[in-house]
Amino acid sequence: MSMIFFACVVRVRDGLPLSASTDFHLSQDFLECRKRLKALSSILARYPSRGTARGRNLSIHFLSSGDIACMAICSSSYSTIMAFCFLEELRWEFAASYNTRSINSASRPYAFIEFDNTIQKVKHHFNSSPGSRAKASWERVEEELQLQPPVQLQLEATELLNGLSNGEHAGGRVEVVPTYRMQPVTPLGILSLVLNIMCGALNLIRGVHLAEYSFQEDHEGFGNVIAFFIPFLACVFQCYLYLFYSSARKVKTFLLLFCVCSCNIYLYGLRNLWQISFHIGVASLSSYQILARQLLEKQPDCGV
Incomplete structure (x- = not known):
């Protein structure tokens, strides 16, 4: 069954457990996974903010942010996106409840054991109705995992890695998944870049000339100046969006297109229909x- 079995919050610098769920599972796989989670928690400072240690039946996911890290043991079939949505919510809940000073001054394990109730509540919601709980953050987390995939560990190697952190000699190493790249630029894409740069230059030149005239004679022409400068900026950002990946890419693309269309329609009179049609x-x-x-x-583990 796909579900979250255990969750905890630890301090990143030394792996001190601050709070944890109180579920007890007596299976041998789970007990072994708990041992490896404890070993991994003591060396979280060595890894990026997100990571996954996969096993045959169980997996450990962790999310570090500032002084704390949220960790969870899930079934290996549980969605990676859902697991990190869960950890994100847990992190926000903990950050809203405790400040940095109290976290740094904690000297004993499970100093914030009362947070267990919150962990249980969030875990219950994700296990019982995961779709409704993670709907708000699903797309954002999915994009973040695509842009910066979690470091991938082998669950069986976690104790070995812990030994390395204590100065023992071993031959294990961490494999970091490379960052995703965009598809190759096409000839049509290059043409669109050239035309976009040309349109941007035309908008900038017309805008500068009109601004000089407006400052000297026609003080009511500032609307037209702005209507030239906005498409210029839109052209620049369109070039950027084509060359580099960005979150909410589709929304930004349509917003820029709307700005170009609106401003060119506004400039009807200063531009004829052919010029407006060309820019649009x-x-x-x-x-x-x-x-x-x-x-x-696309990273296979980022899917459901």
Whole structure:
């Protein structure tokens, strides 16, 4: 059954457990996984903010932020995205309840054991109705995992890695999944970049000339100046979105296209229909190229 079995909050610098769920599972796999979680918690400072240690039946997911890290033991079939949505919510709940000073001054294990009730509540919600609980953060977490995939560990090697941190000699190493790259630039994409740069330059030149005239004679022409400068900025950002990946890419693309279309329609009179059609056509082509150029590959573990 796909579910979250155990969760805890630890201090990153030394692995001190601050709070944990009180579920007791007596299976041998779970007890072994708890041992490896404890070993891993003491060396979290060596790893990036997100990571997954996979086993045959159980997996450990961890999310570090500042002084604390949230960790969970889930069934290996449990969605990676859902697991990190759970850890995100746990992190926010803990950060809202305790400040940095109290975390750093904690000197005994489970100093915030009362937070166990919150862990139990959040865990219960994710196990009973995961879809409704994680809906708000699902897309954001999925994008973050695509851009910066969690470090991948082998669950069986966690104790070995802990030995390395204590100065023992061994031949294990951590494999970090490489960052995703965008698909290759196409000839049509290059054409859209060139046309976009040309349109941006035309907007900038017209805007500067009109601004000089407005300052000297026509003080009511500032609206037209702004209507030239906004498409110029939109062209710059369209080039950026095509070349580099960004979160909420689709929303930004349509927003930029809307700005270009609106401003060019506003400039009717200073531009004829052919000029307006050309600028809107270039913006539309650029938008299509932005949406067509996707990530080169997708991490299999990021799916459901």
